[in-house]
Each structure stands twice: as C-alpha cells, then as structure tokens.
Amino acid sequence: MTFAPQLKIPATYMRGGTSKGVFFKLDDLPEFAQKPGVERDRLLLRVIGSPDPYAKHTDGMGGATSSTSKTVILSRSDKANHDVDYLFGQVSIDKPFIDWSGNCGNLTAAVGSFAITNGLVDASRIPKNGTAVVRIWQANIQKTIVAHVPITNGSVQETGDFELDGVTFPAAEVQIEFMDPASDEDGEGGAMFPTGNVVDSFEVPNFGTIQATFINAGIPTIFVNAADIGYTGTELQGAINEDAEALLKFEALRAYGALKMGLINDIEEAASRQHTPKIAFVAPPANYVSSSGKPVRAGDIDVLVRAMSMGKLHHAMMGTAAVAIGTAAAVPGTVVNLAAGGGDREAVVFGHPSGTLRVGAVAKQVNGQWTVTKAIMSRSARVLMEGWVRVPQD
Structure with missing residues (x-):
C-alpha cells in the first residue's frame, strides 16, 4: 500500500x-x-x-x-x-x-x-x-x-x-x-459591561448566588471573588487542576456566564467555545509562594488573581486576561477594583501563580458608558x- x-x-x-x-x-x-x-x-x-x-x-x-x-x-x-x-x-x-x-x-x-x-x-x-x-x-x-x-x-x-x-x-x-x-456597540457581547452593570448577582448551579463582574476588554472575562467560591486567591495549578470536581464546577460557571454575557444563545453551545469567556477569581493581597518557589509579598501587589484557560488554571496569566484585569481595576466598584482596595487607579500589580505582573489602563465614562482607550503591558x-x-x- x-x-x-x-x-x-x-x-x-x-x-x-x-x-x-x-x-x-x-x-x-x-x-x-x-x-x-x-x-x-x-x-x-x-x-x-x-x-x-x-x-x-x-x-x-x-x-x-x-x-x-x-x-x-x-x-x-x-x-x-x-x-x-x-x-x-x-x-x-x-x-x-x-x-x-x-x-x-x-x-x-x-x-x-x-x-x-x-x-x-x-x-x-x-x-x-x-x-x-x-x-x-x-x-x-x-x-x-x-x-x-x-x-x-x-x-x-x-x-x-x-x-x-x-x-x-x-x-x-x-x-x-x-x-x-473593550468591545463597542458593534462588537461581540455589546458594551464593555454587557449586563450594563459593573457588578451583578449571578446564580450558578453548585455555587449558588455570587457577585460577578462581566467585562469585554482584551477578552470576554468573568471575575468573581475567590472567597465566594471557596478559594483564597493564592492557589497554584495543582490545587485546582488535580480536582476533577472543581474543574466541572468552573466549566459550569463559565458556561452560565457566557450565556449571561450574550456570547451564546444556549448553554450547550459553551462546549464548542472553550477559549472564551475566561473565568478569573480575585482576592485582596496576601503572602504566598509562587510556582517557582519565589516568595510574593502582599505589600508588593494590589490584588491576587487566578484565571482559568481552556478548562485549567493557567500557570501564569493570559495577556488578554491581563488587559481585562487592568481595565476592571480602573473602574470603581468592579469585583477587581474592590479586591484591590477600591478607588481610582490607572495601573495595577497583580499576583498570579508564577509571580507578579503590572498592567496599566485608563478608563472613563462617556455618555454614561465606561470605555477604555488603551491598556499597556510589557512582554x-x-x-x-x-x-x-x-x-x-x-
């Protein structure tokens, strides 16, 4: 042959x-x-x-x-x-x-x-x-x-x-x-905050009702508080990726979030759209040891963030999710902004599993709608x- x-x-x-x-x-x-x-x-x-x-x-x-x-x-x-x-x-x-x-x-x-x-x-x-x-x-x-x-x-x-x-x-x-x-009125998912709110009460099976920020900036992302879903925000990959039940719960959260953001019309569609939206959970600063063994001090960061990518906890942070983090941190009242201490800010240093990253973004309201002109980071x-x-x- x-x-x-x-x-x-x-x-x-x-x-x-x-x-x-x-x-x-x-x-x-x-x-x-x-x-x-x-x-x-x-x-x-x-x-x-x-x-x-x-x-x-x-x-x-x-x-x-x-x-x-x-x-x-x-x-x-x-x-x-x-x-x-x-x-x-x-x-x-x-x-x-x-x-x-x-x-x-x-x-x-x-x-x-x-x-x-x-x-x-x-x-x-x-x-x-x-x-x-x-x-x-x-x-x-x-x-x-x-x-x-x-x-x-x-x-x-x-x-x-x-x-x-x-x-x-x-x-x-x-x-x-x-x-x-951020997506404009013609972009996928609508405005920067597709629900019209900077924070929503969001009901998900196995999690109950939690607070969430849904944002289209860099990549569609759903931010929740780590404490609301049973985590501290200092987790490394093994704590989640080796827990099959946790992965199923995160996928359910992602699927229901995609529906709420208008990215899908039926919950079943989420299975063929694994890349978006992203799920990230946040917490106030705390000391932890990164995956490389490097200590990260609470005083060196503004907020803790862990993000899921393609069904697993990311080993560091996706660049597009970093844009979403910087943008959400710049808007008073979002889950990210409040975890970082609230108030106005044009940059945020966040802790992720591999260490820290700084991202800048300037957000402002135009005709009652939040917008961001540019987000900056180094790679x-x-x-x-x-x-x-x-x-x-x-």
Whole structure:
C-alpha cells in the first residue's frame, strides 16, 4: 500500500510572553488552507498533534497545555494604517476543534518580531537602531494592537535583561498597547459591561448566588471573588487542576456566564467555545509562594488573581486576561477594583501563580458608558526554531 509523502510547510516556532505556538505566513500555507474552514482546521490540528487522547501531543508541535497549543497566521494588512493581520487559533488538546473566537495576548508579543523578520512590515518603518512600531490588526476580535519591537543593526533584538514571571530566562522587552480593547456597540457581547452593570448577582448551579463582574476588554472575562467560591486567591495549578470536581464546577460557571454575557444563545453551545469567556477569581493581597518557589509579598501587589484557560488554571496569566484585569481595576466598584482596595487607579500589580505582573489602563465614562482607550503591558518574545513543519497528508 502506498502512502503520500508528508507536506513540508515553512513555519516558525516562537515564544511570546508565557505562551508559545507555531507561526505561519498565510501565503506559505497550502492553497487549501489559505482560507478559513474545515480543511485549514484539520491541517493545524495535525501540526499541533490534536486531538490527543493521551494529552501529551507526542506526535505534534503542541505542548499539551492551553499555553502551548496555539497557532498563528500572519499576512500583510490591506487595512489602512496597519502593517500586519494577525489571526490566532487556540487548539483543543483532546477534541478535534480550533477556537477562533478570541486573541492570545501573550503571543501578540511575538507578532511584531515575526512580521519584521519575515518581510511583512515595510522596510521604511524599521529603524537601523531603536524601536520599530508595528501596527497589528487582530483579526479574531477586530481590534488594533501596537507592538514596540527593539531593533539593533536593522534586526529584531531578542536578547536582553527584561524578566517576566512565568518565563525562565530574561529577554528583550516588548511593550504592547491594546487600543480600545473593550468591545463597542458593534462588537461581540455589546458594551464593555454587557449586563450594563459593573457588578451583578449571578446564580450558578453548585455555587449558588455570587457577585460577578462581566467585562469585554482584551477578552470576554468573568471575575468573581475567590472567597465566594471557596478559594483564597493564592492557589497554584495543582490545587485546582488535580480536582476533577472543581474543574466541572468552573466549566459550569463559565458556561452560565457566557450565556449571561450574550456570547451564546444556549448553554450547550459553551462546549464548542472553550477559549472564551475566561473565568478569573480575585482576592485582596496576601503572602504566598509562587510556582517557582519565589516568595510574593502582599505589600508588593494590589490584588491576587487566578484565571482559568481552556478548562485549567493557567500557570501564569493570559495577556488578554491581563488587559481585562487592568481595565476592571480602573473602574470603581468592579469585583477587581474592590479586591484591590477600591478607588481610582490607572495601573495595577497583580499576583498570579508564577509571580507578579503590572498592567496599566485608563478608563472613563462617556455618555454614561465606561470605555477604555488603551491598556499597556510589557512582554518578551523570541524565535525558538524556524524552518519547516512536516504534516502527513491524511
């Protein structure tokens, strides 16, 4: 019996923030995969090694976690005042689907670097030395992101001394600006606060009635108080990810929250929309020891935050969820703002399982509606491997 040879596709394996994924130029993909659809999804699933009932991704490029089961497709942008279009796919580990409903804020840090290195940014916009400003159109959520990429001798500078909790080694700092990160009236889920309130009483099976903030900023996110669901906010991954009952309860909370946010019309739809919304629980500052063994002092942070991603507690913090945290912290009366001590603030330092992170956001009311013009954070990125990825033609 004769089998077809493997496809050989140019690709780059990159780390961006606390995530990593396989990056492609759109026109490097096989013609059948240059447009959305089942065939593209099947190809990318095979690249990552999903679905994998063993949850190891042994036969693919994925890392069998929500942070490492990711794909990115980039192309020159034909949108005015933008350099590159960025499409992100969150690949399920054990199911045959890719969620295209949201962005990956961490991998955003690698988009500018890839775009420059692969000729997707006009040479006139790249200084000999200094910082290249890359204007990114995030195609999943229809938003603008601006990446400030360090350049040395005309090339992307990847090495440096910037340290990011959740990443083992230092690298060059890349500042990311998420422009107008909250959904507008035409965006998915409606306004920044889709229920019209900064905090709601929310009833969920197995949890009862709890206080929640539903927000569309960076990524649709549901914030609840850790104490209301039986946690302290200092938990590490094992405390939740090894508790099957807890994971089921969090999924129920996410599903009912998606319904309340208007992201789905029926509770059953949540199963095919795993990437959004995110669930995060918050608490006032407290001392704890991070997953690396590094002590985090209550006096060094404003608030504790733990977030769920693709059904598991994230090892650090998703970049888009960090935008939601910064935005919610800037609005008086939200669950996040109150856990951080209340009042007005334009930046927040939060504690996550791997350490701490600072994110800034400026929120204001316009005609009675809350809006945020920009959220800012720093990340780092580097190429791990480049060349070709091989994919069986099945």
